[in-house]
Amino acid sequence: MPFTEILALCMIGAFFIFLLAGIPVAVCLGVTGLVFGYVGFGPMLFSLLPARIFGVITNYTLLALPLFIFMGIMLEKSRIAEDLLEVIGLAMGGLRGGMALAIILVGVLMGAASGVVGATVVTVGLIALGPIINRGYDAGVACGVICASGTLGQIIPPSLVLILLADIMGESVGTLFAAALFPGLLLAGLFVAYVLLLGVIRPDAVPAIPAEERALYTGRDLAVKLVKVVLPPIALIVLVLGSIIGGVAAPTEAASMGALGSIVLALLAGRLSYPVLRDAVRGAFITSAMVFLILIFAQPFGLAFRGLGGERLVQDAFAVVPGGLNGQIFFLMLLLFVLGFFLEWIEISYIALPLFLPIFMQSGVDMAWIAILVAVNLQTSFLTPPFGWALFFLKGVAPPSVRTGDIYRGVIPFIGLQLVGLALVFSFPGLATWLPGAIGW
Amino acid sequence: MIPVIEKIANGASGIVRHIGRIAAWSGLALVLLVAFNVLSRYLFSYGTVALQEAEWHLMAVGALFGMSYGLNQGAEVRVDILYARMPARLQALINLISALLMCAVALIITWLCIAYVQSSYSINEGSPDPGGLGHRYVLKAAMPVAFAVLAIQAVAMTGESLLALLRPRPGTSSS
Amino acid sequence: QTTFNWKMTNAYGPGSPFYVEGPGSPTDFCKKVTAMSDGRINIQHFAAGELIPALEGFDAVRSGAVEMNAANAYFWAGKLPAAQYFTTVPFGLNFQGMNAWLYHAGGMELWDELYAPLGLKALPMGNTGVQMTGWFRKPIESVADFKDLKMRIPGLAGKVYAALGVDVKLLPGGEIFPALERGVIDAAEFVGPYQDRRLGLQNAAKYYYTTGWHEPSNVTELLINQAKWDSLPADLQAIVQTAAMACNLESHTWCEANNAAALKDLVENSGVIANVLPDEVVAELKTVTDKVLAEGAAADPATKKVHDAFMAFKAEHQSWAAISEKPYHNLPG
Ligand code: NA
Ligand code: NA
Numbered sequence: 001m002p003f004t005e006i007l008a009l010c011m012i013g014a015f016f017i018f019l020l021a022g023i024p025v026a027v028c029l030g031v032t033g034l035v036f037g038y039v040g041f042g043p044m045l046f047s048l049l050p051a052r053i054f055g056v057i058t059n060y061t062l063l064a065l066p067l068f069i070f071m072g073i074m075l076e077k078s079r080i081a082e083d084l085l086e087v088i089g090l091a092m093g094g095l096r097g098g099m100a101l102a103i104i105l106v107g108v109l110m111g112a113a114s115g116v117v118g119a120t121v122v123t124v125g126l127i128a129l130g131p132i133i134n135r136g137y138d139a140g141v142a143c144g145v146i147c148a149s150g151t152l153g154q155i156i157p158p159s160l161v162l163i164l165l166a167d168i169m170g171e172s173v174g175t176l177f178a179a180a181l182f183p184g185l186l187l188a189g190l191f192v193a194y195v196l197l198l199g200v201i202r203p204d205a206v207p208a209i210p211a212e213e214r215a216l217y218t219g220r221d222l223a224v225k226l227v228k229v230v231l232p233p234i235a236l237i238v239l240v241l242g243s244i245i246g247g248v249a250a251p252t253e254a255a256s257m258g259a260l261g262s263i264v265l266a267l268l269a270g271r272l273s274y275p276v277l278r279d280a281v282r283g284a285f286i287t288s289a290m291v292f293l294i295l296i297f298a299q300p301f302g303l304a305f306r307g308l309g310g311e312r313l314v315q316d317a318f319a320v321v322p323g324g325l326n327g328q329i330f331f332l333m334l335l336l337f338v339l340g341f342f343l344e345w346i347e348i349s350y351i352a353l354p355l356f357l358p359i360f361m362q363s364g365v366d367m368a369w370i371a372i373l374v375a376v377n378l379q380t381s382f383l384t385p386p387f388g389w390a391l392f393f394l395k396g397v398a399p400p401s402v403r404t405g406d407i408y409r410g411v412i413p414f415i416g417l418q419l420v421g422l423a424l425v426f427s428f429p430g431l432a433t434w435l436p437g438a439i440g441w
Numbered sequence: 442m443i444p445v446i447e448k449i450a451n452g453a454s455g456i457v458r459h460i461g462r463i464a465a466w467s468g469l470a471l472v473l474l475v476a477f478n479v480l481s482r483y484l485f486s487y488g489t490v491a492l493q494e495a496e497w498h499l500m501a502v503g504a505l506f507g508m509s510y511g512l513n514q515g516a517e518v519r520v521d522i523l524y525a526r527m528p529a530r531l532q533a534l535i536n537l538i539s540a541l542l543m544c545a546v547a548l549i550i551t552w553l554c555i556a557y558v559q560s561s562y563s564i565n566e567g568s569p570d571p572g573g574l575g576h577r578y579v580l581k582a583a584m585p586v587a588f589a590v591l592a593i594q595a596v597a598m599t600g601e602s603l604l605a606l607l608r609p610r611p612g613t614s615s616s
Numbered sequence: 617q618t619t620f621n622w623k624m625t626n627a628y629g630p631g632s633p634f635y636v637e638g639p640g641s642p643t644d645f646c647k648k649v650t651a652m653s654d655g656r657i658n659i660q661h662f663a664a665g666e667l668i669p670a671l672e673g674f675d676a677v678r679s680g681a682v683e684m685n686a687a688n689a690y691f692w693a694g695k696l697p698a699a700q701y702f703t704t705v706p707f708g709l710n711f712q713g714m715n716a717w718l719y720h721a722g723g724m725e726l727w728d729e730l731y732a733p734l735g736l737k738a739l740p741m742g743n744t745g746v747q748m749t750g751w752f753r754k755p756i757e758s759v760a761d762f763k764d765l766k767m768r769i770p771g772l773a774g775k776v777y778a779a780l781g782v783d784v785k786l787l788p789g790g791e792i793f794p795a796l797e798r799g800v801i802d803a804a805e806f807v808g809p810y811q812d813r814r815l816g817l818q819n820a821a822k823y824y825y826t827t828g829w830h831e832p833s834n835v836t837e838l839l840i841n842q843a844k845w846d847s848l849p850a851d852l853q854a855i856v857q858t859a860a861m862a863c864n865l866e867s868h869t870w871c872e873a874n875n876a877a878a879l880k881d882l883v884e885n886s887g888v889i890a891n892v893l894p895d896e897v898v899a900e901l902k903t904v905t906d907k908v909l910a911e912g913a914a915a916d917p918a919t920k921k922v923h924d925a926f927m928a929f930k931a932e933h934q935s936w937a938a939i940s941e942k943p944y945h946n947l948p949g
Binding site for chain 3: 047054059244245248253357
């Protein structure tokens with residue numbers, strides 16, 4: 001094994017050690033990347049670092065991130081979101097897990113409006129995590145539901161992952177959007193089933209709102225409250241989605257409709273004062289910054305991994321895979337899953353996929369199906385500890401009482417559900433291939 | 442010794458806070474600008490290349506200056522499985538090391554960015570699209586400035602963690 | 617004997633046919649060079665985003681951090697406005713004319729002169745040939761149909777359309793489909809039938825206009841760091857030059873071979889209506905193009921020099937084409 005590949009392995013090892021020692025994620029990424037990259041090939045390659053950073057901060061598709069975060073914070077600061085989940089919980093009556101189901105629904109809707117994972121996780125986390133923990137939900141379950149629902153946006157079209165995969169795999173963006181719809185809904189369905197099951201086997205983890213409290217409201221009261229409290233935030237999501245479907249805004253721009261709408265809502269509710277606006281502006285700035293800080297500091301790490309020939313580690317491993325198309329698909333899935341522990345998904349796509357493409361293309365297998373398997377797998381990688389992006393982003397907005405351990409514990413069942421979803425798409429390719437064929441995309 | 446460190450840490454933190462509070466409004470400007478571009482195009486078929494480019498210019502400035510302000514306001518993310526169980530002084534030591542490393546990385550990137558800006562400035566780089574925003578090196582120059590501000594924030598954090606280490610333990614002195 | 621291990625970045629993403637993969641593509645160029653030099657020069661290829669973002673290759677080669685970059689020179693319009701003439705010019709030269717200018721009529725010399733002060737050197741390494749006007753949700757029957765039309769169209773052509781009342785929208789490649797499909801934009805320009813079909817644009821708009829007045833051909837640029845180039849022995853320089861020239865031919869013929877089948881498939885199986893822009897519209901586009909190009913030349917001395925040389929050769933080439941190619945195309949098939 002060449003020296004540089006050994007260095008690449010050492011870099012990954014050092015990163016994990018730093019991470020576990022409690023050093024902030026950004027510092028771990030930046031320091032290991034710069035040090036091991038420098039040892040491996042000297043200072044020259046790092047003159048490319050500014051170009052990579054400039055690429056991140058000017059990446060048009062990331063625009064949705066600050067916009068959605070602004071919407072979420074505005075809803076939070078103007079207290080519009082405060083009652084939302086409680087009222088949904090009330091409306092769900094004695095059904096245990098009602099608020100968790102509401103979160104999954106919001107995840108699906110926001111996923112249909114955006115393709116940026118950080119935006120959805122952070123927004124739902126801001127709105128929902130505090131309230132449902134206050135309602136007695138197990139912190140782990142709460143975090144798991146939010147992270148998993150937040151990452152649904154990556155498979156439910158439109159999605160950044162699908163756009164990139166379309167480019168790499170030579171499929172049309174439209175085909176992949178159509179192919180991803182049922183697998184995305186399937187995953188959401190699995191999450192719903194799991195929450196309902198939890199309601200039966202661990203009722204205290206997902207409590208319904210107590211009967212006494214529900215008794216305070218008549219059906220009529222509740223209906224009025226529902227309209228007053230639930231309608232505005234739902235209207236925002238409809239505004240975002242509607243502006244995409246109605247041809248008003250491109251997917252990335254659509255987030256601005258939600259953000260502007262949140263200001264208008266606060267104004268209509270009579271809650272838009274200068275302090276509220278100022279706090280929302282600062283809060284949104286800090287939360288966006290947290291995401292960008294990690295994305296920016298991931299650049300030295302990604303550059304060093306590339307420069308050290310980390311992709312050759314993957315090639316070497318691939319050379320020893322036993323034959324058969326299914327064997328290769330299985331290896332690809334395993335590889336993506338493992339790389340997902342320590343690399344960002346864009347990096348994974350660029351490293352792993354080009355290796356496999358020629359093989360799959362020659363075998364004549366439906367590339368849209370492969371792309372969806374990859375997308376579901378990448379989505380899982382957002383959740384895998386310790387380096388799932390969704391986990392970091394949720395941690396960034398979680399109340400201090402929520403520990404990283406709660407988040408890790410909470411996402412494990414959802415990773416299992418993702419794998420079930422992956423197995424289903426693998427066993428029944430029609431889940432992905434039927435819709436594009438049926439609508440002629 | 443302690444008062445000097447305190448003064449430096451507070452001064453550095455204050456600089457970052459002031460810059461951040463101003464830069465934060467770029468987020469609201471971004472919301473209004475993108476919404477304006479969407480609505481004016483839909484309603485009046487009005488749009489300019491410059492205003493569209495201004496969208497990601499605003500995002501870039503926000504992302505760059507947000508880094509230091511975010512850390513200033515405690516928005517760093519870490520894996521706290523072991524960290525949360527550590528004694529306070531060990532936590533302070535880890536914070537000290539992290540802050541020093543952050544400072545080093547920020548300074549290295551600042552230095553790397555200077556050549557990048559010079560390369561752009563030397564050819565008076567503008568937008569490749571006609572009607573786009575000119576003087577691209579001004580946007581690029583925000584990079585070294587923002588990383589220098591990040592280094593200042595790291596100095597503040599170094600000072601704060603040093604103070605936590607140098608000060609008598611709260612358990613022994615305050616009761 | 618010294619072995620040269622070089623890096624090449626690319627402005628296009630992994631897997632893109634023509635721009636990254638396939639006969640005459642940049643990855644093919646790297647393979648050819650290795651084979652021809654018996655491994656004395658090995659070029660490791662990085663698609664956009666693998667090492668650096670798509671449009672950062674110019675600075676990367678200039679700094680010497682990578683030795684080569686594959687792109688189109690008009691991406692550098694913000695850095696060197698004159699560079700656009702080495703990719704394509706609206707109503708400019710087709711594949712034959714462009715190569716005649718570059719190889720035999722002073723084009724390469726002007727390109728070298730433009731890049732030399734920055735320590736750069738360029739070679740043509742590919743050509744798409746004539747492109748398509750683009751995809752429209754509604755038919756274009758007169759210039760009036762451009763009024764308030766929302767179109768994704770980058771570069772000089774965007775400026776020409778804007779002068780005719782088009783609302784120019786900038787969008788990354790991946791968002792063209794959803795935006796066109798939902799009517800956020802009414803029209804979009806991308807490349808040609810083979811590449812456009814990959815994006816699925818036929819599912820978003822049905823009117824597919826030709827011809828590519830805005831890009832009558834499109835040169836792939838191989839950008840090389842001059843100091844690194846000077847360090848190559850003469851035989852390896854010759855190998856790089858010859859491989860680039862081979863790719864220039866092979867990539868173009870590959871496009872010619874594939875676009876025909878792709879367009880046929882689009883028309884027969886996706887209900888696409890392929891049409892030529894009305895003469896009146898083309899005439900108006902030409903008038904505005906002349907004005908826009910003249911403005912650009914007046915604003916920058918380097919651009920003026922290249923513009924004048926380009927236009928002088930174009931007049932000469934067209935006088936020959938008018939009695940050779942043109943009548944031939946009009947012969948009964
Ligand atoms: Na989505
Ligand atoms: Na992961």
